[in-house]
Amino acid sequence: MNRDESWTVIAEQRGAVADLLADLTDAEWDIPSLCAGWRVRDVAAHLALAPQPPGPFTMAAEAIRAGGRFHRLNHDIAVRHASRPGADLVTELRQHAGSRRLPAVTNYRNTLFDVLVHAQDIAVPLERPLVMPIRAAAAGATRVWTMGWPFWARRRLRAVRLVATDTDWSAGAGAEVRGPIAALLLLMTGRRAALPALSGPGAAQW
Structure with a gap:
């Protein structure tokens, strides 16, 4: 974007x-x-x-x-x-x-x-739905993954590969964690509320 x-x-x-x-x-x-x-x-x-x-x-x-x-x-x-x-x-x-x-x-x-x-x-x-635009979420996810401080997402999630199920976005290497890009962005920024929306072999660790 x-x-x-x-x-x-x-x-x-x-x-x-x-x-x-x-x-x-x-x-x-x-x-x-x-x-x-x-x-x-x-x-x-x-x-x-x-x-x-x-x-x-x-x-x-x-x-x-x-x-x-x-x-x-x-x-x-x-x-x-x-x-x-x-x-x-x-x-x-x-x-x-x-x-x-x-x-x-x-x-x-x-x-x-x-x-x-x-x-x-x-x-x-x-418990009030608020839509996160997909393209914006993907841009945000890319920024968080590449920026380091303060989330250190690439370091914290180094054992998994994140794959969005609603857009063409992925990052990392390892056991796959799949989910909507909004949930992946929340995961990368430390929000455990994202976990129910995630699946795949890598998601089992949480």
Whole structure:
């Protein structure tokens, strides 16, 4: 997928997440997401913040507060932003859905898989279907497989060959793991909720 196609999907996914969140109960906002240690509201806050990143001085202060740990920094910023009413997060997602603004440390390829995966982090535990576009999922899977940090998918899954059943995509070598490309992307980013959708000799190890 090229840049413009990717940004179109990013905007659509942000809008779809906003629509999904719009009628949540207070209890649903606090349901644990698929992202370990993050509630639905925390993931929503992370997605809302992505197109409105803090400035360099704020980020430097946050990094010091988090002891230089990226995951802690990411989590803490999201949790603080998540303290506002859910309706405000929905408004922000809609208002900035089409924004192409990015934090200095990332790019649109990372933002694409980030919004795809985090949308499922919210939708799956809420048991509300949210479609992940196949071409976008394949692009995200390729990016995650080749990028190394922070998922190290190629290293963690070095004993298996991943094969998509709904598009022409595969990676790795070893015992075959088959499934929809969306499930493979979730597996590569550490979401065990993908396992029921996977099959093949390699899937037996989990």
